[in-house]
Structure formats: C-alpha cells, structure tokens
Amino acid sequence: xxxxxxxxxxxxxxxxxxxxxxxxxxxxxxxxxxxxxxxxxxxxxxxxxxxxxxxxxxxxxxxxxxxxxxxxxxxxxxxxxxxxxxxxxxxxxxxxxxxxxxxxxxxxxxxxxxxxxxxxxxxxxxxxxxxxxxxxxxxxxxxxxxxxxxxxxxxxxxxxxxxxxxxxxxxxxxxxxxxxxxxxxxxxxxxxxxxxxxxxxxxxxxxxxxxxxxxxxxxxxxxxxxxxxxxxxxxxxxxxxxxxxxxxxxxxxxxxxxxxxxxxxxxxxxxxxxxxxxxxxxxxxxxxxxxxxxxxxxxxxxxxxxxxxxxxxxxxxxx
Numbered sequence: 001x002x003x004x005x006x007x008x009x010x011x012x013x014x015x016x017x018x019x020x021x022x023x024x025x026x027x028x029x030x031x032x033x034x035x036x037x038x039x040x041x042x043x044x045x046x047x048x049x050x051x052x053x054x055x056x057x058x059x060x061x062x063x064x065x066x067x068x069x070x071x072x073x074x075x076x077x078x079x080x081x082x083x084x085x086x087x088x089x090x091x092x093x094x095x096x097x098x099x100x101x102x103x104x105x106x107x108x109x110x111x112x113x114x115x116x117x118x119x120x121x122x123x124x125x126x127x128x129x130x131x132x133x134x135x136x137x138x139x140x141x142x143x144x145x146x147x148x149x150x151x152x153x154x155x156x157x158x159x160x161x162x163x164x165x166x167x168x169x170x171x172x173x174x175x176x177x178x179x180x181x182x183x184x185x186x187x188x189x190x191x192x193x194x195x196x197x198x199x200x201x202x203x204x205x206x207x208x209x210x211x212x213x214x215x216x217x218x219x220x221x222x223x224x225x226x227x228x229x230x231x232x233x234x235x236x237x238x239x240x241x242x243x244x245x246x247x248x249x250x251x252x253x254x255x256x257x258x259x260x261x262x263x264x265x266x267x268x269x270x271x272x273x274x275x276x277x278x279x280x281x282x283x284x285x286x287x288x289x290x291x292x293x294x295x296x297x298x299x300x301x302x303x304x305x306x307x308x309x310x311x312x313x314x315x316x317x318x319x
Contacts, residue, residue: 008306012299019295028062079285088289099270109194118205140199145258149265152188167268189266204247208240249305252298
C-alpha cells in the first residue's frame with residue numbers, strides 16, 4: 001500500500017507542475033495591465049509606471065517570468081499583491097480556512113445525505129421512497145446554487161429571521177457563543193452546497209448499488225443465511241463505493257466553482273471572493289496564486305480518491 005501511495009504522489013507532482021505552467025502562460029498572455037490605473041492617473045508620471053514594470057519583470061519573456069515565479073514559490077514567496085499591497089500568501093492564509101471549512105462541511109453533509117438515501121432507494125427500487133428521492137434529486141441538481149441561495153435568504157433570513165445572510169468576521173462574542181455564531185452564519189452556505197452535491201451523488205450511489213446488488217457473490221452471501229442488512233453493508237456498499245469515490249473526486253472542481261458563487265451570495269470572506277476581487281482589479285499575482293491553490297486542492301482530493309481505491313479494493317494497490 002505504501003508503494004501504491006508513493007506512485008500516486010509521483011504522478012501528482014508533474015500534473016501540478018504542468019497546471020502551473022499552463023495557468024501562468026494564460027494569465028501572462030491575457031489582455032490587461034495591473035498598472036493600468038496608474039496610466040489613467042495624471043499625478044503618476046509614465047516613467048514611474050515603466051519603472052514598476054521593470055521592477056516586477058512584467059516585460060521579461062513569459063518562460064523567464066514563470067521560472068522566476070516557480071523558484072520563488074518553492075521558497076515560500078508567492079508574490080506581492082498590486083492592490084492590497086501585502087504578500088499574496090498572507091492574503092490566501094487569511095481566506096483559505098473559511099473556504100476549506102465551508103467546502104469540507106458541505107461535502108460531509110452531501111455524503112451523509114446521499115449514501116443512506118441512495119442505498120435505501122436501490123434496495124427498494126421503484127418504491128414510493130425511491131420515486132420521491134429520485135424526484136427530489138432531479139430537482140436538486142437542476143437548480144443552481146445561486147438560485148437556491150437566494151431562496152434560502154428569502155425564507156430563513158428575511159421571512160423567518162432565523163439565520164443571518166451576511167457572513168461577519170467581526171463577531172465580538174467569546175467562548176461557545178463565538179463558535180455558535182460562526183456556525184449559525186455558515187448553516188445556509190453549507191446547506192446550499194451540500195444539498196446540491198448530494199442530489200447528483202445520490203443518483204450515482206443508487207445506480208452503483210443496483211449494479212452490485214445483482215451480482216452472483218451477493219446471491220451467494222444471501223444463500224449462506226446472512227441477513228439482508230449484513231449483505232448490503234458488508235458486501236454491497238463497499239464495492240459500490242468505488243464509482244462514487246470517482247464521482248466525488250471529479251466533482252471537486254465543480255464544488256470549488258459553486259463555492260465561489262456561494263461566497264458571493266452570502267458575502268463570505270473566502271478564497272473565492274478573493275479570486276473574484278482579484279480578477280476585477282487585474283491583480284495577476286493573486287489570480288495566479290488562488291487558481292494554483294484551487295488546482296492543488298483538486299489534485300489532492302484526486303490523490304485521496306486513489307488512496308481510497310486501494311482501501312476499498314485491495315487488488316488496485318497491487319497493480
């Protein structure tokens with residue numbers, strides 16, 4: 001198993017390097033100038049703008065700038081924000097924990113909802129439970145997160161007044177009240193993301209369980225006198241989880257994309273809102289760093305999926 005994990009890590013490193021090269025090249029060739037605001041300011045001479053471009057190496061060839069950026073990044077220097085006037089890594093570290101908490105808890109919610117509902121729907125196919133769950137799932141992944149987010153705000157914040165719809169970082173409470181206030185304002189974004197992912201995941205769980213539950217070894221397990229619960233939990237669910245793990249790993253880019261939209265709706269100070277703000281202000285170092293972090297997180301979750309493959313099916317780790 002250790003050799004299998006090492007091989008997957010060695011495969012992930014070139015992928016991450018290639019993604020960084022493509023991202024840097026695209027951003028370097030994209031139109032726009034991070035110092036264009038200085039060009040429209042009559043109080044800033046053109047010589048100052050030219051000197052800044054030379055200082056930050058914006059007129060150097062793309063490959064030279066990429067090599068310099070990569071070397072600096074490996075040393076822990078991720079660049080300098082042209083807008084915020086602070087180091088990029090400080091900006092990311094301020095925002096990343098909030099995004100990780102929202103995405104992580106939303107995925108936990110999606111798994112806790114999708115797996116039990118999908119398994120029950122597959123065990124009793126075409127029953128009333130299966131039909132209701134399938135209908136709700138179709139409606140759930142047909143509605144985008146920005147629509148359901150607005151509905152949640154109208155219902156739970158404006159109409160009922162139960163939950164705050166603006167994420168605040170200046171909470172003055174302490175102790176358990178501080179944790180509760182933070183959790184309370186995170187309920188709606190976590191639920192919006194989690195239920196959206198659970199809707200599509202539930203359909204895959206149902207399909208995977210239906211494929212496995214009809215196999216010969218499941219029939220053999222029943223013929224040995226095992227209870228239906230033992231057959232489903234020990235022999236069906238574990239083997240059915242392999243395609244579901246693939247789905248979760250492949251959906252991570254969509255999860256981060258949904259998180260960006262959700263953060264804009266609920267005004268969450270996460271890394272997604274940082275990316276949107278950097279794009280609007282043409283803050284290239286921040287855009288590059290944030291997109292690279294997103295890419296790294298996606299590759300990390302795919303690596304976790306590969307490790308789970310080896311745990312769910314030990315034959316994979318020996319290939």
